[in-house]
Amino acid sequence: MPSIQEPLHFKPEEPKVVVAENEKMVDVQDKEVTMEGLCSVAAYDQWTPLSVPGQRPKPRYKHGAAVVQEKMYVFGGNHNGRYLGDIQVLDFKSLSWSKLEAKIQSESAEPVFVAPCAGHSLIPSGNKILSLAGHTREHTESLSVKEFDPQTCTWSILRAYGKPPSSRGGQSVTCVGDTLVVFGGEGGGRSLLNDLHVLDLETMTWDEFESTGTPPSPRSEHAAACYADRYLLIFGGGSHSTCFSDLYLLDLQTMEWSRPEQHGIIPEPRAGHAGVTVGDNWVITGGGNSKKGVPETLVLNMSTLVWSVVTSFEGRAPPTSEGSSLVLHTINGEDFLLSFGGYSGRYSNEACSTVISLIFLIYIFIFR
Numbered sequence: 001m002p003s004i005q006e007p008l009h010f011k012p013e014e015p016k017v018v019v020a021e022n023e024k025m026v027d028v029q030d031k032e033v034t035m036e037g038l039c040s041v042a043a044y045d046q047w048t049p050l051s052v053p054g055q056r057p058k059p060r061y062k063h064g065a066a067v068v069q070e071k072m073y074v075f076g077g078n079h080n081g082r083y084l085g086d087i088q089v090l091d092f093k094s095l096s097w098s099k100l101e102a103k104i105q106s107e108s109a110e111p112v113f114v115a116p117c118a119g120h121s122l123i124p125s126g127n128k129i130l131s132l133a134g135h136t137r138e139h140t141e142s143l144s145v146k147e148f149d150p151q152t153c154t155w156s157i158l159r160a161y162g163k164p165p166s167s168r169g170g171q172s173v174t175c176v177g178d179t180l181v182v183f184g185g186e187g188g189g190r191s192l193l194n195d196l197h198v199l200d201l202e203t204m205t206w207d208e209f210e211s212t213g214t215p216p217s218p219r220s221e222h223a224a225a226c227y228a229d230r231y232l233l234i235f236g237g238g239s240h241s242t243c244f245s246d247l248y249l250l251d252l253q254t255m256e257w258s259r260p261e262q263h264g265i266i267p268e269p270r271a272g273h274a275g276v277t278v279g280d281n282w283v284i285t286g287g288g289n290s291k292k293g294v295p296e297t298l299v300l301n302m303s304t305l306v307w308s309v310v311t312s313f314e315g316r317a318p319p320t321s322e323g324s325s326l327v328l329h330t331i332n333g334e335d336f337l338l339s340f341g342g343y344s345g346r347y348s349n350e351a352c353s354t355v356i357s358l359i360f361l362i363y364i365f366i367f368r
Contacts, residue, residue: 047297047313047339047352052095057088059347061323062169062272064122065340066129068150072327072338073129075148078118079347083137085116087148090340090351092329102148105156114146114155119169119220123180125201127151130158132182135169139188143167145199162206165197170220176252177229178202184237185220192218192239196250213257216248221271221323225282227302235300236287238271243289245269247305264307270294272322272342277302278335278356283310285339288322293344295320297354310356318342318352 063077063084072090076083087100104114120134131146142164147156171185171193182197194215198207216222222237222244232250236243245267249260273287273294284298297310297319318324321342329336340351 046311047317047319047354049317050095050338050351050353052090052097052351054096054098056097056349057086057099057341058084059349060084060118060341061321061343061347062118063323063325063341064120064131064134065325065327066122066124067327067329068124068127068129070329071150072329072340073122073148073150074325074340075122075129075131076117076120076134077341078323083116083118083135085114087153089150090338092331092336100150100153103152103154105152105154117169119171119186121171121173123173123175130180132173132180133165133168133171133185135186140167143182145204158204160199160204160206163208164206165195165208166193168193168220172222172224172234174224174226174232176226176232181224181226181232181252183224183232183234184216184218184222190240192220194218209255211250211255211257214259215250215257216246217244219244219271221273221287223273223275223284225275225277225302227277227280227282231302233282233300233302235275235282235284236267236270236273238289243269243271247300260305262305262307265298265309267298267307268294268296274324274326274339276326276328276337278328278337283326283337283356285319285326285337286321286324286342288344293320293322311354313352317344318348318350320344321348324348 060077060079063074065074070092074088087102089098115136117134117136121132123130129148133143145158145160147158165182166187168185168187172183174181178201180199184193187193196209216234219237223235225233230252234248247262249258269289270287273284275282275284280303282300282302287294295312299310300307313319318339321344324342325340327338334355336355338353342348
């Protein structure tokens with residue numbers, strides 16, 4: 001069975017000395033940096049609910065979130081079966097929410113409409129944000145690519161070439177170099193998919209790739225990550241009758257699927273979880289199955305395929321919810337994770353944060 005070749009191991013970095021000042025974590029190498037915004041509330045190894053003044057966004061799940069220039073942009077989602085089409089912005093410096101009134105830019109005489117949606121994917125692209133796929137009230141035949149410009153608050157529909165994927169929601173969209181890899185999701189008529197499509201961002205051309213080996217079964221609401229610009233990892237997800245805890249790996253050079261041997265803890269089956277990569281590590285939060293939500297925040301070392309628990313959060317909160325979002329933002333060399341929204345018996349509009357460093361990730365794999 002193929003496995004990851006030539007694994008990348010942790011590269012030692014000069015250690016940073018971190019001290020506590022008034023219960024705030026301060027890097028002594030950055031003493032001149034003022035503790036403000038997200039830096040003033042996040043803590044290591046634990047999720048901290050953010051107290052954000054002003055009007056919060058409408059509670060939601062299956063929305064999209066992306067970070068551009070010190071701000072998290074949230075688009076769409078679902079609340080009580082209603083698709084949302086608003087754009088909400090969380091400023092990491094001021095820790096305040098604001099709502100944007102987006103405009104539509106069209107080069108054609110025909111009007112362009114960006115429909116409210118859920119189950120879509122938001123991908124930062126330079127100083128802009130791409131939105132792909134998603135469920136809408138009006139069914140479309142093929143997947144469209146929309147672009148949002150935060151500077152002008154403008155949506156535009158990007159022209160793409162080749163044969164686009166069929167419309168869907170709950171898919172994964174993974175950035176691999178200058179391409180986006182789309183896998184799976186739920187299409188029209190609630191049909192589950194396990195097809196693979198690649199969008200070249202330089203030429204804006206779609207390709208559908210054939211693969212060898214045994215691919216993941218058709219599924220939606222899974223998580224995907226890229227390792228070493230060569231391997232696509234798929235974890236979990238669900239069908240109409242069950243949730244999965246399996247891990248699949250696709251070698252993007254040979255286009256061969258495999259199920260590598262996993263080590264460490266055994267993850268619970270889940271769907272609707274979220275994930276981000278921090279170096280060689282893949283952090284997974286939230287999700288649920290037919291019985292309950294998942295309280296543990298997991299991390300997979302993608303070079304050794306060892307699972308471990310980072311922390312656990314009891315109660316109803318974004319890091320334990322289905323359909324929440326998870327983004328990564330680096331401030332002064334520290335990696336901050338922010339989880340927003342989701343559903344765990346009720347729809348949430350809360351935000352929680354934590355900070356994870358490379359040194360901390362090494363620690364949990366050595367000593368836990």
